[in-house]
Amino acid sequence: ASWTGRAPASPASAPRPSGARRRCSAARVRAPDGRPGRLDDAVAVAANNDFSMALRRDGTVVTWGEGSSGQRGTGERTAPPVPTTVRAPDGRGALTGVTAIAADGHTELVLRGDGQVLAWGANAGGMVGDGTREDRALPVPVRGLDGAARLDGAVRIAIGGQHGLALLRDGRVAAWGRNELGQLGDGTRQDRLTPVLVSGVGGEGVLDGVAAVASAEKHNYALRGDGTIVAWGNNTAGQLGDGTVQPRTAPVTVVGRSAPKLRGAARVFAGEAYGAAILTDGTLLTWGAGGSGQLGSGKRTPRSRPGTALTAAGTVPADALSVGVGERHLILLLRSGAP
Template sequence: MTPARRSLTALLLAAPALLTAAACDRSAADGTAAPPVSPPPAAGSAGTETGVVWTSGLNDHGQLGRPGPGIDLKLAPVTGVGGQGRLGGVRAVAGGGRHSLAVVGAGEVVAWGANDHGQLGDGTLRDRRAPVPVRAPDGRSGRLDGVVAVSANNDFSMALRRDGTVVTWGANDHGQRGNGERGDGGRAAPRVPTTVKAPDGRRPLTGVTAISADGHTELVLRRNGQVLAWGANDYGMVGDGTRRDRALPVPVRGLDGARRLTGVTRIAIGGQHGLALLKDGRVASWGHNDLGQLGDGTRRDRLVPALVSGVGGKGVLSGVTGISAAEKHNYALRKDGTVVAWGNNTAGQLGDRTVKLRAAPVTVAGSHGAKLRGVAQVFAGEAYGAAILTDGTPLTWGAGGSGQLGSGNRVPRSRPGTVVMAHGAAPGKALSAGAGERHLLLLMSSPGS
């Protein structure tokens, strides 16, 4: 994504189904079908298992969470809070434009990296190369706690709390903090989290089960399966049928002119477009479409949702269990453990072994086979992607010029490949990932040794 637009998605704590490593890249020609994959946990959602965070890529503002070079081509551990040891006990991660977030312990949040818009939420504008605690919202004393999911993008951060409320911190030039106010790029906004308000602006927004941050336009999913959005809207990415910025949440319109989009189980927001996974396994999209990122076979913008086309433009995409969006491309995980992608492909970020733009979904290729199989989770970053297989193996593909693939070099690749750990460490089991603008975070079950 450009200037850090990317997305990260919904909240589900179900554990992935187990598959053997041998099933991860089987071709259909062997006559055996891989077992179905359970719906994945959303990017940024806190799981029950904890781990340590490894990062690679651009480190110009300390977004890798440690001192060192401006670019790190291999994955290495994040420093602990206070600059000592390693950051452990982590339940979720998220990558922003130039900063990073992690949920630790029982739901506290730590942050590191760029802080010129207050995106670290520590009450300052000072960059941090080691994690610092995010402060409590709305001027209260103490630390932000009770968090079950985080999302970040550009110069903006967002957290879902256990009570169904949402807090935001960072930039607010388009009203993206969702409290009815606007600021000049975040500098006039509070440097600590504030609570998102309900559409009437009189009380906190409640009943939220999932969040997805673009940094300019934000999405939330409510318990009733409806989607709300706010922030920048010049390309219709709020999905309310207008191009007017919104400083308070408004409902996303439904399919075929319906008043509200309903029956949604997952959400994702890219730079200038939104995605929603419906409970029947179809996907709706809306917003900017200059590079085919809406997946409907056209390059026309849409101010309200419509369905994503099937593979190769045939019919309607179905059988989807998870979604992820970047500014100009998207991924959909299907129940058979394969992944489809659509949109921009200049760096091979669609993973189909080409660099050809796709306005309708195509299948992500395997490292050695026609299809990548046995995928449990998939994540979209700016012009790159990452996947975690059901055995915990992490894979990456797309742009690698800043080391964001963790491949040990800066060469782009148009199909998934393995990552390299620093100091000769063996990759452990990956639990989740965060796709920053030009940096990658992997939450690993062990430090690797």
């Protein structure tokens, strides 16, 4: 099932890599680095802003699309018309050991099996997390907390609009990059060139007990082990789900449909200015911007607290498995046979 409205058209003059042409039907991605055949053994993909990347079974990463900020990860700022393999930080050979990827289209993140996070690409806001504002055409380690050389112990990553998040093994969350709307959750609006810990709810202490994170352009969610969700950052359309439209520089609790706290959440997703959660019973809840119908509420109005989505027949969809969130549309995956 999907709900959608009209999204802004892509500018006809948007630059494309040399030799690229538009496709109106599906096409197989070519093997990287000019080798014959097709890209295979992919286990995950990510895409944004004229850029795509794939994680392969052997722990290497392949990129294609825009490259002017070094986001191809090859050491060059070019956009070859064929996929290329991301290189190691020293430029010698391929980057290996990667277990997760996150694409912004300008700045890219990867997580390695040893818990290390690396980044490359645009860095004007410090979103590479290496302590500088210098664009990086090769991966560099994201710096650690309190001046450590690198961030270790990460188990999940997410990237929003010019900021990154890493969920640490101990349930805390590290954030870095742009912070003009409090999207780093550290209680300030100060950009951070290296990671800082997200504050606790209301700015008290440090946020902990987190099981998953989701990031959008200027706001973020953290799903806690007790099934509650906290949010921070921009809130002009009610995307923090706390019943207000007030931006928050530290996490606030997402409220329930008719309760002070949403409970029983199993998964959380971040759209451009809205959010979605799937509960343990398979119920889908949405909140935030709704002008294009992306909340599936039957209306085109925003809402600042979670509410149920509806099908075209006016029924509440059951047995939700996952959600795909676009800028202004949402796609819901249901269990086979669900109404």
